[in-house]
Amino acid sequence: MRIDSPVSATLVSWGNSWLAGHTGLDDVVDRLEAAAGPQVTAGDTAAGGGECTLRAFLADRRIEGLRALRLALPAPGDPLGLTGPPAFNGIAIDAGQAVIAVLSGRCLGLVPAADRRGSSYSGVRWTVHEASAAPPDLPSLAEAERALSTAMRSATDALLAVAGPAQGLPAAVQGEDDAEVPLAPGYPGRAHRVGVLAARLALALRLADERGLTAGQIAARGEALRDLDRAVRRARIAAHHAIFQI
Numbered sequence: 001m002r003i004d005s006p007v008s009a010t011l012v013s014w015g016n017s018w019l020a021g022h023t024g025l026d027d028v029v030d031r032l033e034a035a036a037g038p039q040v041t042a043g044d045t046a047a048g049g050g051e052c053t054l055r056a057f058l059a060d061r062r063i064e065g066l067r068a069l070r071l072a073l074p075a076p077g078d079p080l081g082l083t084g085p086p087a088f089n090g091i092a093i094d095a096g097q098a099v100i101a102v103l104s105g106r107c108l109g110l111v112p113a114a115d116r117r118g119s120s121y122s123g124v125r126w127t128v129h130e131a132s133a134a135p136p137d138l139p140s141l142a143e144a145e146r147a148l149s150t151a152m153r154s155a156t157d158a159l160l161a162v163a164g165p166a167q168g169l170p171a172a173v174q175g176e177d178d179a180e181v182p183l184a185p186g187y188p189g190r191a192h193r194v195g196v197l198a199a200r201l202a203l204a205l206r207l208a209d210e211r212g213l214t215a216g217q218i219a220a221r222g223e224a225l226r227d228l229d230r231a232v233r234r235a236r237i238a239a240h241h242a243i244f245q246i
Helices: 007-019 025-036 054-063 086-095 141-160 189-209 215-244
Strands: 039-042 051-053 068-072 098-102 107-117 121-131
Touching: 007 025, 007 054, 007 068, 007 098, 007 107, 007 215, 025 039, 025 054, 025 121, 039 054, 051 054, 054 121, 068 215, 086 098, 086 107, 086 121, 141 189, 141 215, 189 215
Parallel strands: 039 121
Antiparallel strands: 039 051, 068 098, 098 107, 107 121
16 A cells, blocks of 8 residues: 655645735745755756756746646556546556646646755755646545545444454544645645545554465455555545645
């Protein structure tokens, strides 16, 4: 089970808050740097394909008409949030996450990777790719919340039915790494609620994967957890896009 790092979600949340006028660009970059270190981009053809800071990239794209950031949380066989081209989809699926910058008439895809230079430098390097301008087929916040609740009940029932010491869906411990990544200012209350629940369930899924089960127990719980994983990813995306649905 692949559980996403929060870095793309953080960029989308705070970036959209900035684009909607609730925060400043400094808030976006400060939030990301506090969580993951220096942020740079590379591969942007408008900048000659070279490297620049994420702050400069966002400022330049704003001048070009950047109006929204979309979150993609794909998994093998489920390119959630992606609409092409295939080369970009493959890179994003390998990473398990991406950010789609929506400009006037085109989109750019940003895929994060760890950026380590020497023993003291640790940050994030976002590679920039051309992305399809076609909008993805995504659920509304209400639809995603209902699907998440249904999948959570099904997964809990399936895990409770598994014999052996590893029973039930583990409780996500508040304060655990990645357990909660609050949305930025400007998001509606429902989006905050769905986002926090999805983040807690993402952690619970990770903990469930780490518990010792027999092959038979894994088979018994597999479908329910796959459905929950998909519902969690859809709910996180719906919550991060809700700022423009108010």
